Amino acid sequence: MCTTCGCGVGQTxxxxxxxxxxxxxxxxxxxxxxxSHDTHRATETMHFGNGIAGTHAPGMSQARMVKIExxxxxxxxxxxxxxxxxxxxxGIFALNLVSSPGSGKTTLLVNTIERMRDQFPIAVIEGDxxxxxxxxxxxxxxxxxxQINTGKGCHLDALMIGRALQQLAVPDNGLLFIENVGNxxxxxxxxxxxxxxxxxxxxxxxxxKPLKNPDMFHSADLMxxxxxxxxPHLNFDTDLAIGYAHxxxxxxxxxxxxxxxxxxxxxxxDWLAANCRRVAANANSMETGF
Amino acid sequence: xxxxxxxxSLLQVIEDAAREQQFSRVKTVWLEIGQLACVEQESLRxxxxxxxxxxxxxxxxxxxxxxxxxxxxxxxxxNCGIETYHAACPYCGQYALSVTQGEEMRIKELEVE
Ligand SMILES: Nc1nc2c(ncn2[C@@H]2O[C@H](COP(=O)(O)OP(=O)(O)O)[C@@H](O)[C@H]2O)c(=O)[nH]1
Ligand SMILES: [Mg+2]
Ligand SMILES: [Zn+2]
Ligand SMILES: [Zn+2]
Ligand SMILES: [Zn+2]
Numbered sequence: 001m002c003t004t005c006g007c008g009v010g011q012t013x014x015x016x017x018x019x020x021x022x023x024x025x026x027x028x029x030x031x032x033x034x035x036s037h038d039t040h041r042a043t044e045t046m047h048f049g050n051g052i053a054g055t056h057a058p059g060m061s062q063a064r065m066v067k068i069e070x071x072x073x074x075x076x077x078x079x080x081x082x083x084x085x086x087x088x089x090x091g092i093f094a095l096n097l098v099s100s101p102g103s104g105k106t107t108l109l110v111n112t113i114e115r116m117r118d119q120f121p122i123a124v125i126e127g128d129x130x131x132x133x134x135x136x137x138x139x140x141x142x143x144x145x146x147q148i149n150t151g152k153g154c155h156l157d158a159l160m161i162g163r164a165l166q167q168l169a170v171p172d173n174g175l176l177f178i179e180n181v182g183n184x185x186x187x188x189x190x191x192x193x194x195x196x197x198x199x200x201x202x203x204x205x206x207x208x209k210p211l212k213n214p215d216m217f218h219s220a221d222l223m224x225x226x227x228x229x230x231x232p233h234l235n236f237d238t239d240l241a242i243g244y245a246h247x248x249x250x251x252x253x254x255x256x257x258x259x260x261x262x263x264x265x266x267x268x269x270d271w272l273a274a275n276c277r278r279v280a281a282n283a284n285s286m287e288t289g290f
Numbered sequence: 291x292x293x294x295x296x297x298x299s300l301l302q303v304i305e306d307a308a309r310e311q312q313f314s315r316v317k318t319v320w321l322e323i324g325q326l327a328c329v330e331q332e333s334l335r336x337x338x339x340x341x342x343x344x345x346x347x348x349x350x351x352x353x354x355x356x357x358x359x360x361x362x363x364x365x366x367x368x369n370c371g372i373e374t375y376h377a378a379c380p381y382c383g384q385y386a387l388s389v390t391q392g393e394e395m396r397i398k399e400l401e402v403e
Binding site: 063064065066067068069070071072073074075076153154155157185186188189190210211214215217218244246247248249250 | 292295296299300302303307311313317321328364374375376378385386387388395396397398399400401402403
């Protein structure tokens with residue numbers, strides 16, 4: 001179990017079907033080929049008994065130091081880069097939506113889809129520990145959605161997204177929303193290949209969340225302050241909340257909005273549209289060489 | 291941070307290196323973990339012990355070197371040490387620090403045979 005959020009090893013499912021992930025703590029594997037797209041490497045067999053180390057005289061130590069200099073999350077980062085290349089080649093503007101549970105991510109997506117669907121093709125990847133309820137809410141709008149269930153796992157990783165991209169046809173020059181598992185801790189460390197992480201905080205939460213859970217606010221590129229419609233009924237101090245977020249992440253852009261009432265949605269949709277056009281134009285110029 | 295995922299990922303890097311560099315047993319793993327990185331060391335040790343069983347790292351010891359947090363102030367341009375992301379600049383008092391060190395989660399080297 002993870003000490004920060006209590007997660008454990010979980011069987012990952014995509015649209016209800018089990019998928020292979022790296023979780024394998026319970027299995028006994030002497031040597032495991034790395035999971036990557038380099039299939040020629042994955043089929044390679046290693047015979048440790050036959051190498052230099054295998055032939056040395058017993059009792060003679062062959063200890064040596066090997067320089068590694070690699071990020072612990074190197075495997076995830078490799079997959080993330082692969083996803084990122086895919087997005088940029090296809091002109092897809094991909095966002096990773098992160099927040100605590102209940103801040104309004106799915107509600108925001110449904111409302112955003114209704115406003116943007118005539119301008120840009122949209123697809124959604126939903127991440128939750130259990131159920132496909134959120135994917136069903138997205139599909140009810142007519143937009144394609146793929147549900148990843150992480151079981152006891154508490155975040156999406158880049159390999160899951162890579163697998164999802166094989167199943168979900170994300171239209172070229174479109175908008176891809178990835179709704180991460182509701183969790184303010186783990187998802188901050190796992191690059192999915194998205195262009196930006198967008199952090200959603202609602203005005204029904206406490207102002208000092210950025211100080212208590214700084215990692216997500218530090219790694220996000222945009223913060224949405226949702227549920228501004230209920231502000232009159234609360235003692236929430238919006239300036240204080242934004243001030244705390246800016247302590248952790250100086251200059252973090254903030255948009256205040258209400259996913260249910262529509263206030264502020266125009267600013268968010270304008271930001272999305274501008275980015276979509278830029279990413280699509282880049283992909284086009286890559287293709288034509290200009 | 292999800293320490294189980296980190297431990298699995300760590301083992302994967304070690305196994306990749308074993309194939310590239312031809313070794314069959316790992317005695318010590320040297321990590322550098324930044325103090326701002328969201329990693330619980332005790333939890334990482336616990337999970338590494340769990341995932342390394344039956345692998346070439348089953349007898350490996352984890353040596354963790356902590357890397358102190360450092361930042362540069364965008365307001366007064368000075369460098370300072372920081373322990374949290376929400377720290378103010380100790381010289382000018384502004385919240386304008388950009389982190390220059392302390393977020394690492396690196397595998398530095400391995401003692402192998
Ligand atoms: N008043 C108000 N409620 C909202 C708003 N956005 C979401 N909600 C409510 O917050 C609850 C959680 O929303 P949901 O989208 O499922 O959150 P998620 O867990 O982040 O996906 C639901 O009851 C929503 O109706 C909003 O802008 N204003
Ligand atoms: Mg949701
Ligand atoms: Zn996690
Ligand atoms: Zn966790
Ligand atoms: Zn300063």
